[in-house]
Amino acid sequence: MYRSNRRIDSEAAEWAVRSQGRTLGAAEQAELDQWLEASPRNRGAFLRASAAWVDLDRLAAMAGSRALLDIEERQPPRRRYWAVAASVAVLMLGAIPAWWAARHHNVYTSEAGQVRHVDLSDGSNMVLNTETRATVQYDDAHREIELAKGEGFFQVAKDPVRPFIVRAGAISVRAIGTVFSVRASHHRVDVTVSQGLVELVDASNPDHVLRRRLGANEQATVEETHRFEVQTLDQSEVSRRLGWREGLLDFEGQPLIEAVSEMNRHNKKHIVVDDPQLAARPVVGQFLATDPAGFAATVAVALGAHTVEQDDGIHLQ
């Protein structure tokens, strides 16, 4: 029986959406397997549809703030009322906060190479980059996230009653309805805002405001001593820095050594650059964060180097 490729495409689209969006039930999985088994074209169409659906995450990240604004204008932010209603309910019941707090104190971790999406109970969501540890604590007056290490991207649901606070190293980042990321490394914290405004506060003294407003496309780098620098980034630079959410690392001419240390963050298998001159050469391109071998091979070709596999990792020479 000949089935038109349009028909196959639309079946493939549905399977791609279903299988990427949730875990399929056993019967459904069997149905999908049978469908895939039925014809190579089904498999081809499914692969193409799945790739296109994944790719939309990248596009959505690039579209970022514009698309978000669009949806917020279209829909009255209903969740704001829910949030208010929820906190009022807690105040009235009084005794409940014990289990409420227990339920809302959660630790999320991601392993090397993992990018983890977490939907939070207030409608906000966070995405954890590789090797990250975040503790989420919600109560009726606060929404607090402690970023012990790593990097998190936060899309914050508006809630005028409960500020959204991310604590990392020496600072707290306070936001009301915004999109930003925080990265905690050894002695510094980087905060990048893609939409809205955040406020930077001294973690040990909430009254000590370090910077009142950090706006869209601005990045602040704060050191332990609270010394900080702010720079303005291009929209494209902001999306590039958030590429890790799709498991991709995007380099636009950074020195090889920086690109390598970024790759190494995501992988147990490390890359070592032996030649300091090579280390300074610029790297351009988009790479799978979890594919150090592919990265090394591509870079070797591009920069006329070669790779040597050793016990401690892949050497670029």
Add this chain to the structure above:
Amino acid sequence: MDDDRVRHLWVATHILPHEGEVRAWLRRHVHSLSRQDTDDLIQDAYARLWSVDFTHITNARGYLFAIIRNLLLENARRARIVPMERLGEIEMLRIPSEEPGPDRRVSARQELERLERMVAGLPEQCRRAFQLQKFQCLSQREIALKMNITERTVEKYLAIALGRVLDALKQDGEGAMGRPESGTIGHVSKQSTD
């Protein structure tokens, strides 16, 4: 990340961006192919990528072209009526060695504009489901609750949106890049065989 997702990402990054170029190349060089044939051929090509170990593919674009050319040869051999010269012709088809210049490639801005148009062209409910999932990162269940419809319906809506994206990819090779679907001129898509 599980294996499927890695494969999907790989295809999204290394194959999808070249589909339009492959389609344009086919239209220019293999005149006997109908639109329907081209779409079949593309599905066949992706089917080959289904099980291949892509971690060793360094030049994905060249690889895609090679798959397409092999498929053309296989098809031509199977169809006995094809005169012998056709085989030679296909074998001689050169894979374009250079990627199209920056002016020919779809820029990020064009991609976004196309996405925007696609989203704007969706039916209201469908658009909302799509925006909630892709821009607000809500799960299907959450969208179902929010919109007060079943999860299955949410999935149907999302599949419609994805279907539009897949259709738009087909337009890439037609110099009608980013043009709204209704604006396609010069041919009626063949659906009569369905």
